[in-house]
Amino acid sequence: xxxxxxxxxxxxxxxxxxxxxxxxxxxxxxxxxxxxxxxxxxxxxxxxxxxxxxxxxxxxxxxxxxxxxxxxxxxxxxxxxxxxxxxxxxxxxxxxxxxxxxxxxxxxxxxxxxxxxxxxxxxxxxxxx
Amino acid sequence: xxxxxxxxxxxxxxxxxxxxxxxxxxxxxxxxxxxxxxxxxxxxxxxxxxxxxxxxxxxxxxxxxxxxxxxxxxxxxxxxxxxxxxxxxxxxxxxxxxxxxxxxxxxxxxxxxxxxxxxxxxxxxxxxxxxxxxxxxxxxxxxxxxxxxxxxxxxxxxxxxxxxxxxxxxxxxxxxxxxxxxxxxxxxxxxxxxxxxxxxxxxxxxxxxxxxxxxxxxxxxxxxxxxxxxxxxxxxxxxxxxxxxxxxxxxxxxxxxxxxxxxxxxxxxxxxxxxxxxxxxxxxxxxxxxxxxxxxxxxxxxxxxxxxxxxxxxxxxxxxxxxxxxxxxxxxxxxxxxxxxxxxxxxxxxxxxxxxxxxxxxxxxxxxxxxxxxxxxxxxxxxxxxxxxxxxxxxxxxxxxxxxxxxxxxxxxxxxxxxxxxxxxxxxxxxxxxxxxxxxxxxxxxxxxxxxxxxxxxxxxxxxxxxxxxxxxxxxxxxxxxxxxxxxxxxxxxxxxxxxxxxxxxxxxxxxxxxxxxxxxxxxxxxxxxxxxxxxxxxxxxxxxxxxxxxxxxxxxxxxxxxxxxxxxxxxxxxxxxxxxxxxxxxxxxxxxxxxxxxxxxxxxxxxxxxxxxxxxxxxxxxxxxxxxxxxxxxxxx
Numbered sequence: 080x081x082x083x084x085x086x087x088x089x090x091x092x093x094x095x096x097x098x099x100x101x102x103x104x105x106x107x108x109x110x111x112x113x114x115x116x117x118x119x120x121x122x123x124x125x126x127x128x129x130x131x132x133x134x135x136x137x138x139x140x141x142x143x144x145x146x147x148x149x150x151x152x153x154x155x156x157x158x159x160x161x162x163x164x165x166x167x168x169x170x171x172x173x174x175x176x177x178x179x180x181x182x183x184x185x186x187x188x189x190x191x192x193x194x195x196x197x198x199x200x201x202x203x204x205x206x207x208x
Numbered sequence: 209x210x211x212x213x214x215x216x217x218x219x220x221x222x223x224x225x226x227x228x229x230x231x232x233x234x235x236x237x238x239x240x241x242x243x244x245x246x247x248x249x250x251x252x253x254x255x256x257x258x259x260x261x262x263x264x265x266x267x268x269x270x271x272x273x274x275x276x277x278x279x280x281x282x283x284x285x286x287x288x289x290x291x292x293x294x295x296x297x298x299x300x301x302x303x304x305x306x307x308x309x310x311x312x313x314x315x316x317x318x319x320x321x322x323x324x325x326x327x328x329x330x331x332x333x334x335x336x337x338x339x340x341x342x343x344x345x346x347x348x349x350x351x352x353x354x355x356x357x358x359x360x361x362x363x364x365x366x367x368x369x370x371x372x373x374x375x376x377x378x379x380x381x382x383x384x385x386x387x388x389x390x391x392x393x394x395x396x397x398x399x400x401x402x403x404x405x406x407x408x409x410x411x412x413x414x415x416x417x418x419x420x421x422x423x424x425x426x427x428x429x430x431x432x433x434x435x436x437x438x439x440x441x442x443x444x445x446x447x448x449x450x451x452x453x454x455x456x457x458x459x460x461x462x463x464x465x466x467x468x469x470x471x472x473x474x475x476x477x478x479x480x481x482x483x484x485x486x487x488x489x490x491x492x493x494x495x496x497x498x499x500x501x502x503x504x505x506x507x508x509x510x511x512x513x514x515x516x517x518x519x520x521x522x523x524x525x526x527x528x529x530x531x532x533x534x535x536x537x538x539x540x541x542x543x544x545x546x547x548x549x550x551x552x553x554x555x556x557x558x559x560x561x562x563x564x565x566x567x568x569x570x571x572x573x574x575x576x577x578x579x580x581x582x583x584x585x586x587x588x589x590x591x592x593x594x595x596x597x598x599x600x601x602x603x604x605x606x607x608x609x610x611x612x613x614x615x616x617x618x619x620x621x622x623x624x625x626x627x628x629x630x631x632x633x634x635x636x637x638x639x640x641x642x643x644x645x646x647x648x649x650x651x652x653x654x655x656x657x658x659x660x661x662x663x664x665x666x667x668x669x670x671x672x673x674x675x676x677x678x679x680x681x682x683x684x685x686x687x688x689x690x691x692x693x694x695x696x697x698x699x700x701x702x703x704x705x706x707x708x709x710x711x712x713x714x715x716x717x718x719x720x721x722x723x724x725x726x727x728x729x730x731x732x733x734x735x736x737x738x739x740x741x742x743x744x745x746x747x748x749x750x751x752x753x754x755x756x757x758x759x760x761x762x763x764x765x766x767x768x769x770x771x772x773x774x775x776x777x778x779x780x781x782x783x784x785x786x787x788x789x790x791x792x793x794x795x796x797x798x799x800x801x802x803x804x805x806x807x808x809x810x811x812x813x814x815x816x817x818x819x820x821x822x823x824x825x826x827x828x829x830x831x832x833x834x835x836x837x838x839x840x841x842x843x844x845x846x
Contacts, residue, residue, distance in 0.1 A: 101520075
């Protein structure tokens with residue numbers, strides 16, 4: 080577990096971002112009426128938490144991107160003159176590095192989407208029809 | 209993998225070479241001749257070809273319904289068809305295009321091409337693949353025969369309650385629609401599972417995740433969308449049948465049900481459906497552009513990212529179809545946000561494709577022309593989509609021809625144009641002959657001009673207030689000229705399809721003979737003969753690059769050790785595509801057809817009596833027992 084935290088998980092952003100967004104979409108939709116009744120800004124607060132969850136996944140993917148698993152160098156077929164060197168670290172890392180890069184970017188994108196959900200909660204009270 | 213013959217005396221491909229190996233493998237993997245062979249085949253290429261042809265037949269049928277509607281609307285107060293027929297026509301058009309063409313055509317192309325592109329000998333679960341085709345065909349025939357018998361559905365392609373419920377739609381028309389859904393979605397789910405397993409577990413050695421062709425990535429993501437989206441509409445249509453047949457009140461507010469629940473269930477499927485139709489289009493574009501730009505795709509990572517992000521986000525937009533149902537504005541705002549932000553991954557894709565062309569040396573053959581047409585039309589449709597994501601604009605133009613124009617720009621631009629390009633591109637692989645380039649150019653320009661003349665004026669008709677689904681209108685409305693123009697465009701578009709069919713028919717007999725790789729493309733399907741032999745490859749290729757045929761000009765390295773005595777394929781690891789197992793692939797069987805007939809009879813019977821489900825379970829169980837009866841098959845080996 081501790082190595083997961085320090086070395087990161089390539090696909091973490093890929094899981095965390097969309098999951099946080101899924102919770103944001105469903106919970107916000109359900110909380111719209113509640114927000115109106117109690118006049119409490121639950122939606123921006125929830126969005127802040129969920130955006131943080133998404134970004135945490137992105138950080139884990141970033142760590143994995145920077146420190147590819149040692150096993151990658153042995154499990155991936157040998158170098159071959161591939162032109163996709165931008166994702167190949169000098170120590171190897173294919174194909175997990177690509178997943179890690181996608182994890183970082185997906186986490187960022189979904190954090191933005193969740194943040195925009197939160198902004199809607201600052202504009203509307205939930206009572207408008 | 210081990211060399212030579214195994215301990216059981218099994219002959220391996222290491223012991224044979226050249227024509228001997230090809231003949232031997234063709235015999236092992238081939239489909240028997242005659243009617244029985246045709247009914248029992250499990251070859252993904254034969255089934256894929258059937259899927260493609262059948263989906264195109266439904267496209268033409270859907271197109272003819274559209275043409276009749278356009279002729280009816282060409283002038284005010286036309287009496288060509290009456291309101292009842294018109295209701296059936298627009299329902300048949302929408303249902304056919306969305307369920308019998310839009311979803312299946314992407315899967316059809318995947319069934320044919322994905323196993324070739326990942327370098328395997330057959331699709332995963334080949335008998336399920338055969339079953340899925342028969343179920344799809346049954347569903348399509350069921351709908352169209354019902355229409356010919358004047359019991360075609362007339363409640364629109366989304367069949368909203370209460371209109372489609374027992375009170376307002378007596379008779380069997382709405383039931384036909386609802387049960388057609390069950391057929392087609394069952395078939396779609398089966399293919400999605402096959403594609404996912406094929407991509408994850410049957411890739412050729414060396415095809416690590418970052419070497420998977422973008423075509424395969426797109427159809428892989430698409431299959432996940434199908435698996436998560438289609439059950440929602442199956443539940444909606446089954447609930448609808450229960451309300452109509454059994455007397456439940458799931459959608460009846462007077463008895464504690466909820467009519468809006470139907471819309472939520474439908475659009476939770478319905479909006480991802482748009483992407484289920486669009487992602488195969490992106491697959492075709494991502495395959496065509498590098499070949500004709502003569503360079504690798506620009507931004508592979510960004511394109512994979514876009515596909516994955518689009519796949520997820522497509523599930524968070526559905527409520528924008530329900531902005532006028534009285535939802536809280538705060539709730540609607542979430543879906544506006546997601547609807548607008550999905551433009552980010554989609555825009556990213558467009559920029560990557562343009563950058564590839566910009567930096568390449570484009571050769572403007574017919575497939576690339578259709579891709580250029582896709583850019584223009586799809587981007588225009590995307591822009592009107594951004595407009596519709598805004599609640600105030602959507603409220604104004606809801607259910608008008610503006611929406612009709614928008615979704616035709618997105619769906620025809622995003623799917624049909626790339627598809628036509630794809631047919632021109634892969635026709636040599638399917639048939640061994642090239643389509644005529646001269647007719648292809650005529651085909652493209654007729655389609656492009658016809659489409660825009662037909663659908664652009666609809667934006668204006670919609671802004672002038674013309675509602676969709678009206679069978680006629682008065683001359684005082686002032687819509688006549690624009691409607692006439694749209695009809696003229698529709699006739700041009702139809703002519704382009706007639707030309708396409710002519711080109712296909714003529715080229716099948718007299719087209720230039722294509723070699724294995726007539727376009728000098730880089731992906732694995734071009735490494736084998738055109739059309740491919742039953743076993744696809746004499747030996748499984750070893751992939752060393754994202755465009756293997758460009759990297760290995762002297763011939764692909766191969767993996768050896770697979771059996772030539774029985775159907776055997778290689779199972780590989782998910783991320784690194786390292787060989788793990790040699791697995792036996794199923795032989796032809798009649799049971800998928802028998803099971804499909806049993807399932808079809810049960811489905812059709814169940815719109816008349818709920819007991820059909822009970823009695824139908826017996827033949828279905830018998831067919832499945834036959835299907836899965838233990839056989840003497842070699843065990844899988846590491």
